[in-house]
Amino acid sequence: MNDARRHHDMGGLEAGAIDRGEHDKAPWEKRVDALMVLLGQRKILCVDELRRGIEELGADAYERYGYYERWMASMTNILLEKKIIEVGELGARMAEIESGRREALR
Amino acid sequence: MSRHEHTGGPAHAHGHDGYDADPTHRHPPRPDLEDTPLAYHQVMQMAVVSLLVEKGVVSADDMRAQIERMDALTPARGARLVARAWVDGGFRERLLADSKAAAAELGIDLGPIPILVMENTPETHNLVVCTLCSCYPRFLLGLPPDWYKSRSYRSRAVREPRRVLAEFGTDLDPDSRIRVHDSTADMRYMILPMRPAGTEGMSEEALARLVTRDSLIGVAVPRAG
Amino acid sequence: MTGAAPRFAPGARVRVYERFPPGHVRTPWYCRGKTGEIERICGRFRNPEQLAYGNTEAVYEVLYRVGFASRSLWPAYDGCERDRVEIEIYEHWLEPLSGDMT
Numbered sequence: 001m002n003d004a005r006r007h008h009d010m011g012g013l014e015a016g017a018i019d020r021g022e023h024d025k026a027p028w029e030k031r032v033d034a035l036m037v038l039l040g041q042r043k044i045l046c047v048d049e050l051r052r053g054i055e056e057l058g059a060d061a062y063e064r065y066g067y068y069e070r071w072m073a074s075m076t077n078i079l080l081e082k083k084i085i086e087v088g089e090l091g092a093r094m095a096e097i098e099s100g101r102r103e104a105l106r
Numbered sequence: 107m108s109r110h111e112h113t114g115g116p117a118h119a120h121g122h123d124g125y126d127a128d129p130t131h132r133h134p135p136r137p138d139l140e141d142t143p144l145a146y147h148q149v150m151q152m153a154v155v156s157l158l159v160e161k162g163v164v165s166a167d168d169m170r171a172q173i174e175r176m177d178a179l180t181p182a183r184g185a186r187l188v189a190r191a192w193v194d195g196g197f198r199e200r201l202l203a204d205s206k207a208a209a210a211e212l213g214i215d216l217g218p219i220p221i222l223v224m225e226n227t228p229e230t231h232n233l234v235v236c237t238l239c240s241c242y243p244r245f246l247l248g249l250p251p252d253w254y255k256s257r258s259y260r261s262r263a264v265r266e267p268r269r270v271l272a273e274f275g276t277d278l279d280p281d282s283r284i285r286v287h288d289s290t291a292d293m294r295y296m297i298l299p300m301r302p303a304g305t306e307g308m309s310e311e312a313l314a315r316l317v318t319r320d321s322l323i324g325v326a327v328p329r330a331g
Numbered sequence: 332m333t334g335a336a337p338r339f340a341p342g343a344r345v346r347v348y349e350r351f352p353p354g355h356v357r358t359p360w361y362c363r364g365k366t367g368e369i370e371r372i373c374g375r376f377r378n379p380e381q382l383a384y385g386n387t388e389a390v391y392e393v394l395y396r397v398g399f400a401s402r403s404l405w406p407a408y409d410g411c412e413r414d415r416v417e418i419e420i421y422e423h424w425l426e427p428l429s430g431d432m433t
Contacts, residue, residue, distance in 0.1 A: 004351030005360040011237030011288060012361040012405065015261035018273050022252050028148045033249070034172035035155060038164045051239055052355040052383035067255055069147040076154055085157050093153035101144055220373070237359050264361065264416050265405050283413035291357045291394055291419035292376045
């Protein structure tokens with residue numbers, strides 16, 4: 001029965017003390033949240049799909065990624081699956097942004 | 107380890123993007139990375155948004171407007187409902203029966219997802235968790251705190267709620283019972299805490315200031331003064 | 332909204348199916364196979380287990396809140412015997428307790 005538990009389904013597991021520290025949401029985190037709300041309103045992506053996509057990132061990513069990193073990874077995968085965006089243009093745009101940022105930091 | 111530590115470089119004392127750079131701020135800001143290399147998923151976010159803007163799926167104004175709407179949703183909204191319920195028994199009944207209609211009386215829109223209000227009594231304490239993800243009544247309380255989304259809270263709240271409450275400094279009468287609400291599907295929850303003793307004669311506005319976010323989730327109870 | 336009348340009424344004893352399908356489900360692992368009581372009927376909602384895969388025609392299903400004695404979920408539970416955990420569960424995850432048909 002243990003084998004059938006999925007990693008995100010954690011109610012009742014042993015776990016340590018609760019870290020009550022909080023951080024103000026970073027601007028990029030708010031943008032991820034806002035994008036999800038807007039895509040939901042446009043019926044492009046629903047929260048159930050977002051959650052399914054997060055679960056499918058796998059146990060390792062679930063633990064390593066921050067909360068909004070999981071959201072972003074899931075949203076992007078689903079937008080690709082739905083052909084709203086395409087792998088080539090996404091990769092090119094990410095490379096452009098990274099090299100632009102590197103230039104700005106020199 | 108911090109779930110976010112890999113995303114950031116060292117903090118700089120700049121006030122970019124609306125950050126409060128005051129080091130005494132109650133919630134220290136994370137580095138907002140304006141002057142450090144961007145983490146992978148931040149680059150992904152910028153790229154996806156820029157592509158969606160080009161394609162006309164969303165606009166930069168839509169994004170800004172949504173962030174403003176989200177920023178306007180704070181636990182003060184929930185606190186107003188609780189304070190009104192404390193001073194007006196009829197409103198309390200209506201809030202418990204149909205929170206959306208009751209909130210509308212105060213001009214508060216609870217949004218599209220039903221919110222059930224659970225009342226604490228001397229016999230019963232209520233606590234909210236989402237063990238499967240992070241479901242939270244954001245139209246009433248804004249975005250959930252980090253701990254609400256943490257593995258420790260999600261794992262333990264259903265199994266050892268009294269020890270979880272004790273970590274938040276909330277000690278219950280051992281004879282009172284706990285109802286833990288696991289927000290697994292299409293409902294969201296807000297707790298109606300008990301009005302603290304010694305608050306007789308306080309104004310509704312003053313009462314609302316006693317109502318903390320944590321008391322609306324059920325990990326704490328309001329204290330007088 | 333469409334669909335048959337709710338199968339269970341508040342107060343009915345129900346058992347959660349002890350099933351472990353792959354994929355996105357909304358019934359927590361810790362209550363599978365456990366017995367509880369219908370606390371209320373929440374209404375009908377599109378089945379999130381279908382919505383999660385992009386099925387915009389997902390069927391409407393009755394959603395319940397089911398209360399479980401904490402001691403029935405956690406054998407070593409040491410809190411008050413009246414402590415409960417209440418969980419939102421869709422009708423297709425619930426069966427009537429044998430001999431207690433509604």
